[in-house]
Amino acid sequence: MAKDGERRDPLNRARVLRAAVALADESGLEAISMRKLAQALGVVPMALYKHVANKDELLDGMVDAVVSEVEPPQEGLDWKAAVRRRTLSARAVMLRHPWARRIMEAQAAPTHVILAYTDSMIRTFLAGGLSADLVHHVMHALGSRIFGFTQELHETAPTAPSDLSPEQVQYMMATFPGIVAVATARPHDPTSVVGSGCDDQFEFEFGIDLMLDGVERLHRNDWRSADHDREAASVL
Amino acid sequence: MAKDGERRDPLNRARVLRAAVALADESGLEAISMRKLAQALGVVPMALYKHVANKDELLDGMVDAVVSEVEPPQEGLDWKAAVRRRTLSARAVMLRHPWARRIMEAQAAPTHVILAYTDSMIRTFLAGGLSADLVHHVMHALGSRIFGFTQELHETAPTAPSDLSPEQVQYMMATFPGIVAVATARPHDPTSVVGSGCDDQFEFEFGIDLMLDGVERLHRNDWRSADHDREAASVL
DNA sequence: ACCTGAACACCGTTCAAGT
DNA sequence: ACCTGAACACCGTTCAAGT
Numbered sequence: 030m031a032k033d034g035e036r037r038d039p040l041n042r043a044r045v046l047r048a049a050v051a052l053a054d055e056s057g058l059e060a061i062s063m064r065k066l067a068q069a070l071g072v073v074p075m076a077l078y079k080h081v082a083n084k085d086e087l088l089d090g091m092v093d094a095v096v097s098e099v100e101p102p103q104e105g106l107d108w109k110a111a112v113r114r115r116t117l118s119a120r121a122v123m124l125r126h127p128w129a130r131r132i133m134e135a136q137a138a139p140t141h142v143i144l145a146y147t148d149s150m151i152r153t154f155l156a157g158g159l160s161a162d163l164v165h166h167v168m169h170a171l172g173s174r175i176f177g178f179t180q181e182l183h184e185t186a187p188t189a190p191s192d193l194s195p196e197q198v199q200y201m202m203a204t205f206p207g208i209v210a211v212a213t214a215r216p217h218d219p220t221s222v223v224g225s226g227c228d229d230q231f232e233f234e235f236g237i238d239l240m241l242d243g244v245e246r247l248h249r250n251d252w253r254s255a256d257h258d259r260e261a262a263s264v265l
Numbered sequence: 266m267a268k269d270g271e272r273r274d275p276l277n278r279a280r281v282l283r284a285a286v287a288l289a290d291e292s293g294l295e296a297i298s299m300r301k302l303a304q305a306l307g308v309v310p311m312a313l314y315k316h317v318a319n320k321d322e323l324l325d326g327m328v329d330a331v332v333s334e335v336e337p338p339q340e341g342l343d344w345k346a347a348v349r350r351r352t353l354s355a356r357a358v359m360l361r362h363p364w365a366r367r368i369m370e371a372q373a374a375p376t377h378v379i380l381a382y383t384d385s386m387i388r389t390f391l392a393g394g395l396s397a398d399l400v401h402h403v404m405h406a407l408g409s410r411i412f413g414f415t416q417e418l419h420e421t422a423p424t425a426p427s428d429l430s431p432e433q434v435q436y437m438m439a440t441f442p443g444i445v446a447v448a449t450a451r452p453h454d455p456t457s458v459v460g461s462g463c464d465d466q467f468e469f470e471f472g473i474d475l476m477l478d479g480v481e482r483l484h485r486n487d488w489r490s491a492d493h494d495r496e497a498a499s500v501l
Numbered sequence: 502a503c504c505t506g507a508a509c510a511c512c513g514t515t516c517a518a519g520t
Numbered sequence: 521a522c523c524t525g526a527a528c529a530c531c532g533t534t535c536a537a538g539t
Binding site: 131133134135136137138139143144145147148149150151152155160161162164165166168169170171172173174176179180181182183204205206207208210211212214227231232235236239240242243244247 | 367369370371372373374375379380381383384385386387388391396397398400401402404405406407408409410412415416417418419440441442443444446447448450463467468471472475476478479480483
């Protein structure tokens with residue numbers, strides 16, 4: 030417990046945020062309430078408001094702590110490799126703190142830390158010679174993927190096919206033939222699969238590469254905004 | 266008010282969901298509570314539990330109602346045009362009900378309606394001749410974009426540059442030079458811009474086209490899973 | 502001046518009392 | 521048997537009372 034030791038240390042913002050991150054890692058985002066966090070710190074709820082204006086600011090601080098774990102930009106890489114590497118680092122961080130995604134999606138305004146990360150990513154593209162115009166669109170297209178987020182709506186497939194009864198499989202095949210065809214198309218490497226039947230790392234890399242390869246092609250073709258329609262057509 | 270008229274009609278699931286969608290459209294997702302919804306229907310809160318097991322099921326039902334507004338698949342289009350058109354229709358629907366996104370992101374399991382929509386999209390790809398394997402990865406890569414979602418984390422830029430004081434602009438340029446360079450790169454058509462300084466429709470189409478063009482290229486090259494690394498390399 | 506406990510205005514949902 | 525009001529176990533945050 031070490032209740033006394035905890036209580037003896039004076040509370041400060043860093044300690045509050047560290048405790049909140051640890052609590053969320055351990056018990057999930059729904060365990061984060063001002064009251065429960067205070068209890069974990071051996072403190073009265075109102076004591077938190079000295080170091081954090083309100084719950085929103087607490088959540089922002091937790092996300093900032095997580096984003097700060099992403100590795101800094103590496104020297105000596107071309108823009109594509111640099112973006113790819115940093116994005117994969119961000120993904121590794123988000124896998125450690127899966128609750129961070131929901132906060133970021135729900136929060137209205139970006140924090141300074143989020144802006145700094147975004148700015149750094151933009152400067153990597155610009156340093157690679159991409160036009161500011163192209164980078165603008167690329168940042169919109171990449172969106173939250175630069176933070177290592179997959180775009181999936183639901184973490185896992187409804188259920189692994191092997192967990193279904195024969196009747197359920199029958200029903201699925203009759204009702205959602207497309208989903209069944211695609212889900213059973215590819216027996217993945219079982220060592221790298223957790224349980225959903227998908228190699229999430231492979232899927233993430235497939236997606237980011239699809240985007241970055243497309244961007245590289247546009248850049249090579251000296252893309253400018255007015256060329257958008259023409260480019261799209263000429264690719265055919 | 267028409268309080269009496271409202272109360273006379275017997276409550277049913279459809280009426281509950283319709284009222285919930287209308288309330289969310291009007292007042293946002295934070296206005297949706299069992300108590301407030303009951304009040305809007307002129308009913309005691311517990312009366313809702315007859316038609317909806319709990320709040321989660323209510324939220325699922327609201328999303329299902331929204332997804333059902335997306336236009337059905339059109340005949341006579343090639344796979345790419347079909348996916349593009351349906352995705353843009355979904356985007357138009359989500360613009361009418363912007364709260365639906367947050368529910369979908371937060372909900373754990375997909376509903377039958379969501380699965381049916383996904384299945385339909387998959388069958389469009391398969392009918393176009395894409396391998397089940399490729400479609401698998403493409404669905405992961407597209408993710409929530411098939412529901413018309415942009416991947417942006419924050420709805421708008423922090424503030425339109427024109428709203429900033431000279432001191433604030435100075436600060437932004439010194440701190441986030443990349444963001445400033447990219448944000449000011451392209452004076453968009455002012456008629457199609459709401460206030461963020463971005464043409465959201467253009468950015469959405471840029472993103473979906475970047476993905477679909479990439480998919481088409483992979484398909485043309487007769488993509489199979491084992492080819493992934495080779496394909497990525499040969500593009501260079 | 503500072504700290505903090507009680508209180509306020511909400512939640513979703515249970516459950517038993519009333520019809 | 522059905523309906524529903526009160527109650528329960530939570531919230532985030534305000535505020536005044538106590539030191």
